Amino acid sequence: MNSRAPSRSDAYDVALIGLSARALARSARRAGLRALALDLFADADTSEHAAKAVRVAPARQGPGLDGRALTAALAAHAPEGLPVVLGPGFEHAPRLMTRIAERNPLIGATPETVRLLKDPIRFAALLAAVGAPHPELVAAAGDQVLSKRRGGSGGAHIRAAEGLPRRGRYFQRRVDGRSVSALFVCDGREAQIIGFSEQWTDPTPAAPFRYGGAVGPIALDAVLARKVAAALSRIVAATGLVGLASADLLLPDDQLTFWLLEINPRPGATLDVFDRAPAPALLGLHLSACRGLPPEPPPRFTRAQAAGVLYAEAPTSVASLRRPVWTADWPACEEIVPAGAPVCTVLAAGASPSAARALFFERRAALLASLRAASRPARGQLTMVFG
Structure with missing residues (x-):
């Protein structure tokens, strides 16, 4: 056994950055990778799975990590050129993604792709072009209209619309249905769905759509599943999206059609649902897809x-x-x-x-x-x- 201490240049295989990097760090360990994890917590769970966990201060305003603190932590702990995988917390921050990429290459969605997918007007136009049903954007509040934050995730930012959209927010027609997420991996040309999960909220008066949790895999009608997969592949081909991503869907009562609400262009919350045997480590699938390797067939889960x-x-x-x-x-x-x-x-x-x-x-x-x-x-x- 080689027991030498790793040098600074070979201490890590990858850096993982997000609001919480624990699920990614666990996946990295399953894949046999030595990870440097940077997030808001650097808790015991993350330290158990990562070679090193570093706490980064939160942003002073809004969600996410403080940009200066993050770039300083990378400079202090990550060798220049160490590849970076981003988790939740960058949907609204393509500029910060660009700053990170100047020193450490990003393995996953590019800042340009994130900017496109998280711009509500451009995203709606993209979905119309590829034929994916999407709730209508509206200019003013009314019955069944929601206010959402640009680049938001997790549901806590969604509330009933009032008046006109404030800066950084937009209004969208509310649609109802079963809340489902599709976890998929893509290579810039097509998407391979790993599994579907059903989501639920944990509402409060101030955040009626706050994320509660998810369970999976769930079975969808085979025809509907193929429609979703085809729409995701058209989106991937149009944007060049690579790696792990997820799509938030609402299924109307007939369960034969769908509304596509948003694309999360990074590994997300359902890692805890799907990153387990018999599936391979999902971070490994992410890295392979980002190298252009075709996605593997989805695993068959028994539980x-x-x-x-x-x-x-x-x-x-x-x-x-x-x-x-x-x-x-x-x-x-x-x-x-x-x-x-x-x-x-x-x-x-x-x-x-x-x-x-x-x-x-x-x-x-x-x-x-x-x-x-x-x-x-x-x-x-x-x-x-x-x-």
């Missing part, structure tokens, strides 16, 4: 997986709790999680999507109850044990 976010109902500490084995992204004991912020990710598997989803909500409810109990004054230290 369903649910994954979702548990948000803090009030300022929360987990110092008195023992961590459940079915969680990820567990905060540090000394950390106070603000109200409304994510506490952790809850995971659950089952023989079917409905069974996995039911177990997810059972575990989520139990953990919420424990957090509430831990926040109340007690005579002795409270220790909760989870299986």
